[in-house]
Amino acid sequence: MAIFVDESTRLVVQGLTGSQGRFHGFRNRAYGTNLVAGVTPGKGGTDLGGVPIFDTVSEAVEATGANTAMTFVPPAFAADGILEAAAAEGIRLIVAITEGIPAQDEARVYNYIQQTSRTPLIGPNCPGLISPGKCNVGITPGEITMAGPVGVVSRSGTLTYQAIHELTMRGLGQSTSVGIGGDPVPGTTFVDVLERFEADPETKAVVLIGEIGGSAEEEAADFIRENLSKPVIGYVAGFTAPPGKKMGHAGAIISGSSGTAAAKKEALENAGVTVVDDPTLIGEAVADRMRHLTSDV
C-alpha cells in the first residue's frame, strides 16, 4: 500500500503547459507516475510530449480517467482551478503546489470543498507527495527516496527532503512522504495524514516535521495520544525564530505567546513522540524506535 498516491494514480496536471507545470509534470512522469493529461484552457486538442491537453478538467477526466489533479496554476487563478478539480467527478485527490494564493481565497475554497465534494486537497503551497517506487506527485526529488516502512509528513519542503535523506542514508525507506504545505489553511492537516498512516499496514513508523506558527502540531499531538499505535518521531523548526516575523511561509509566524517551537515540542513529547533537536538525528531516532518495535513483536 501507501497513502494518497500509488500505482493506481492517474495524474492530470492543471497548467502542464506552463514552465513549472511542464518541468515537474514530466519529472513526475519520468519517475514513473502515470501522467495522463494536462489542462490549459484554450490549448485543448493539442499534445505536449505525448500527453493530451484539454480545455477543462472534466473533459480530461472523461477522456483519460484521471483521478488525481495537480495544480500549477498561478496564484490569481489557482483557487478557481482547485474548485474546478474538486467539482470534476472522478478526481479523488487534488495536490496544489501553487505558492502565494491569497488567504481569503484559500479559506473560501477549503470550506466550500468540505461542504460539497469533500475531495481531499493537499496544499496549497506544498511540495506534493511521493510513494517511493510507485508514484511521485509534486516536486519531491525522487532520487533521495527509497521504498520502505516510514511515513513522513511535513509542513516544510526542503526540510522534508533532509528528513527523507537521513532516513534513506540509514536504509530506512518511506511508505509515503506528504508535504502538507506551509500556508495558514492547509487542505490536509497532520491529523488527516496521521489517520491514513495509522490505517496503512505498510507504514510502521511516522516522521512528523513541524514548524512554528498555528497549532497544527498541538492538534497532531492530541490525535497521536488518542489514536496512533505506531511510533512517531518529530522535529520542529524555528526555536530561534523571533516573534512577529513570517519565516518564509505565510503560516510560519509566532503570534504573541502561541505557536512557539518549544510549546509544540512539549505537546508532541507529552503525546509520546520522540522529538529530536537536530534534523540529522531523525534517522537514528527512527531506527531506535523501530528496533524497539521489532523487539516488542
Add this chain to the structure above:
Amino acid sequence: MAIFVDESTRLVVQGLTGSQGRFHGFRNRAYGTNLVAGVTPGKGGTDLGGVPIFDTVSEAVEATGANTAMTFVPPAFAADGILEAAAAEGIRLIVAITEGIPAQDEARVYNYIQQTSRTPLIGPNCPGLISPGKCNVGITPGEITMAGPVGVVSRSGTLTYQAIHELTMRGLGQSTSVGIGGDPVPGTTFVDVLERFEADPETKAVVLIGEIGGSAEEEAADFIRENLSKPVIGYVAGFTAPPGKKMGHAGAIISGSSGTAAAKKEALENAGVTVVDDPTLIGEAVADRMRHLTSDV
C-alpha cells in the same frame, strides 16, 4: 408516531411579536403545541403571553431547549432568519411560513443548508404541518383534523384543508398533514415527506395533493413506484390553467409543454396512485384503497 412534529416538539417562533407570528403562534399553543420561546432581535428579555422572547435563536435554544423553529419573519429578512435557525445547534426542523421570499434567496438558502447543517426545512410559503392531537406548527386549522392513519402532503394550502375535511368527514383521521408550500424551491419535497410516511408505522395510506408547475409530482411518482409500500391517493389542481400564467403560487406555472396537470396525473397513475379528478372524492378513494388494504391483511 407521526412525522416531523409531535409531543416532543418544542417550538420557537421567529417573529412571535409580529401580528402574524403572534396570532398563529398562540393559536398553535392553544391547540396544544409546546410553544417555548419567541425571537425578535431587540426584544430579548421581554415576555409575551407567558412566552419568553430572545434576541437570537441560539439564546432561545440554550434557554428553553427549543428543537423546532417556525419563521414568520417578513420576506426581506426571512432568508437570514432561516439561516439563523439552521445554524442553531438543537434545532432539528425549520418551518418557514413566510410568503414572498425572493427566489434567488430561496435557492441560496436551500443549497447552503444542504451543504452544511442539513436541517430539514419545510416551506417557505407553506401552511406548515400538523400531527392531529399532538402538535400543530403553522396555520392549518386544527379543528378540521382528527388523529388517524392517513398521511397528507400537499403543495397547496386551502386545498389541503379541503382534503383533510373530506377525510375527517369520512372518519379517516390523519397521522400528519404536511404543506410543503407553493414556491419553486421548497425546502422539503414530496419525496422527502413520502420517505418519512413510508417509515412511519402509524401512517397506513397517503394523500398527495399536487398542482401545475415544475416536476415535483413526477419525481414523487418515480419514488412511489420504487419505494412506497403504502397506498397513495392523489389529486392534481390546474387542469384548466392556461400556460404561462402564475396561478397564485410562484411555482404554479405551466412553462411550455412541461408542468401540466395531465402529465402529472398520468405519471402518478403509472406509479399506482389512485388519482381523483374531484377533491370531494378524496375521502371515498382513500376509504376504498384502505378497505382493500385491510382485506389484503
Add this chain to the structure above:
Amino acid sequence: MDLFEYQGKELFARVGVKVPRGRMATTTAEAWSAAAELGGRVVVKAQVQVGGRGKAGGIKLAEGPDEAAARASEILGMDIKGHVVHRLWIEQASEIAAEYYASFTLDRAAKKHLALVSAKGGMDIEAVAAESPEALARLHIDPVIGLTNWQASELVYRAGLDRATARKSAAALRSLYDAFVSLDCDLVEVNPLILTGEGEILALDAKVTLDSNAFFRHPDFESFREAFTVDPIEAMARERDLNFIKLDGSVGIIGNGAGLVMSTLDLVSLVGGSASNFLDVGGGAGEETMKSALEVLTHDPSVRVVLINIFGGITRCDQVTGGIIEAARILDLPWPLVVRLDGTNAEQARVMLAEVASDRIVPAATMREAAEKAVALAGEG
C-alpha cells in the same frame, strides 16, 4: 414579470452587460430621431412579448433616419400572433461574426441555477437541443457561490464557441450571470448573443423575467409595469390586492387559496362549464375583501354566474358571508351567486346564508354541488 426587449437591455446596460446602443420609439417621428441620433445603419425592432418577430416582419434593417421612419410606420400597429406593436426599439446595426445562445434560469428539479449555452444562436433553442444536443452546453451552478470562472470557461469550450475569443465570451457569460442574480431574475435569455467583427460579445436580444417577490430590493422596477397594456379588470383587481387572472368562460370564480381556486376551475370544467376568471382573495379575507372581489367581477361582461368557494382556516366563513350579503344588497349584482363554505365558523355562516337564500344567492353543500349549480345557472352544463 416578463420584460420587453428594450427594458431588458436597459437593465443589461445598467449592470455592465454589453448591448448595442439603442433608443425606444413609439412613433415614426421618434424612430426617425432615434436613427438620426444613433447614426449609421440601424435595426428597427417590434417590441412584443412573443417569439418569431423576425419571421413575422417585425425586425427590419434601415440605412438611415428616413428609412428607419418608413420601416417604423410599417411595423407600428402590426399584429404579431395577437400582439399589437405599440413600441419599437431602434438600435445600431451590428456586424455579426457568430451567433450564440445563452440563458440562466433556476432548475427546479435540481434546485440549482442552470446555464445553457450554444454556438448555434439565433434559432429556436428547443430545436437545437433536439437536433444537435452536442451543440448545447448545460451546467448547473450552485447558487451559494454562483458561476465560477472555470464554469464560464467550461461553458464556452463545451458549447464550441469561437476559441480565439474564449476569454471575452467567458467574461460575457459571467456578466450575464451577475445580471441574473443581482437583478433578481427568474430568467435571463439572450438569443442571439453575438460575436462582432471586432471580436466583441454583445447581447443582441434580451429576454428577462423579473422576480416580483424581490421588488423590495429594486423599487424602481415597479415602473416597468407602465409599459404593459393591462386588462382594466386585472388592473382593478391588482389595486385591491386580489390575485386575478382573466379566462375565457362564463362562470366567475372567487375562492381563497390558489390551489383551491384552481381546483374550483377544474371542477367547473369537469361538470361541463368554463370559468371566466381565477380570483384568489388570499388568506384571512373578511367582509371588505369579499365585497371588493364581487365588485371587480361586476366589470366583466362575460360573467353569467359567480361561484364562491371558501374553505375557512384563518378566513372566517361568517365574515365572508357577511361580505357577500352586504355586497348583494348594495351592489345590485347582475348575476346569481352560488356559495359554498366550509371550515372556520361555517355552521354560523350557513345559517346566515339560509336566511337570504334565493334564486340570486344559492347555497351549496359541497364543491361539486356548487360547481354543478353554477354551471347550470350559467346555462352551460
Add this chain to the structure above:
Amino acid sequence: MDLFEYQGKELFARVGVKVPRGRMATTTAEAWSAAAELGGRVVVKAQVQVGGRGKAGGIKLAEGPDEAAARASEILGMDIKGHVVHRLWIEQASEIAAEYYASFTLDRAAKKHLALVSAKGGMDIEAVAAESPEALARLHIDPVIGLTNWQASELVYRAGLDRATARKSAAALRSLYDAFVSLDCDLVEVNPLILTGEGEILALDAKVTLDSNAFFRHPDFESFREAFTVDPIEAMARERDLNFIKLDGSVGIIGNGAGLVMSTLDLVSLVGGSASNFLDVGGGAGEETMKSALEVLTHDPSVRVVLINIFGGITRCDQVTGGIIEAARILDLPWPLVVRLDGTNAEQARVMLAEVASDRIVPAATMREAAEKAVALAGEG
C-alpha cells in the same frame, strides 16, 4: 503587512467603514494645518506599530491648531518602546458614549473566520478575555457565505453592546467584515470602536494587516510600504527576490526553503552560536541567485562567517556551487564560507568544492558539522 493606523483608516474610509475625519502630519507645521483644516478639538496621535501609545504619552488632545502644533512637537521624535515617532495622525476629537472592541481574523484551527466583539473596548482585549470572558462574544464565520445579518446581530447582543443602537452596531460590524474580506486582510482590529453621543458607530483606531499574497488584486497597496522605515539590507534582498530577515547574531545563513533555513538557525544556536539573519533563496536557485545572496550579506557588518546549507531538489547543487565559487572570486568576501550540500547533483558539487577548499571555503558533510564549523569560525561556540 501591518499598516499604520492612518493607513488603515484611509482604507476603512475607502470601503465605507466610518472613521473620524483626520489628516496625516510629519511636522509641527503640518500638524497645525491639519488641525486648522479639521476645526474644533483634535487628537494628535503618534503613528507607531506598537501597543500602549496612549500610556506612553503618544496620544494627546488639542483645542486648536496652536495646541495641536505644540503637542505634535512633543510627540514627534518620541521613542515609544523602541519605535521612534516620525508620523502623526491628527483627527477630529469624538464624543465617546461607549467604547467597544471588534476584530476579524482567520482562526487557523477552525479554518474559519473568527469575529471577536466586546462591550469592553479601549483596553487590552486579552485582559478582557481573561477577566470577564462573558463580555467577549466569539463567533465563527463561514468564509463561503461570509458574515450573515443574523450573526452581526448575534454578536451585538451577545457582546452586550448598547441595545438602543443595536442595528447601527450590527451594520458597523458588517462593514468592518466587508473591509476584512474585500481588502484581503489577515486581521482587522478596532479598539476602540466607539458609540458617539449622536449614536454613530466610529472606528477610533485601526489595526489592519494586509495579505501581501493578494496584492495582485490591489496593486495600489504596494505604496503603503513607502511609509515603513526598512533596513537597507532587507530592502536590497527584497529587490533581489530573496526572503531575508535580519537577526542579532554573527553567523550569516543562506539556505533553500524556509523550513531548512529555520532549522539551520536552530542548529547554529544549538551548538552555541547565533545567526545574523534568515535568508531563503527559494526553490530552483542557480548561480546568479547565490551570488546575489552572498553580495547582500557583504553589506551586513555583523556577519563573521557565512553558512550555506542547500538541499537540492529542483535546485541543482552544482549550479549553486558554481555561484559560490564565482562570488568568492569576484566579490572579495570579507568572511569565510562553510558549505554543506546534499541532493540533486551533490556528488559533482562536492568535487567542485573540494577543488577550491581552503580556510575561506570550508566544505561540511552534514548540517550539524556545518553548524559546528561555522560557529567555531565565528569565534562563538
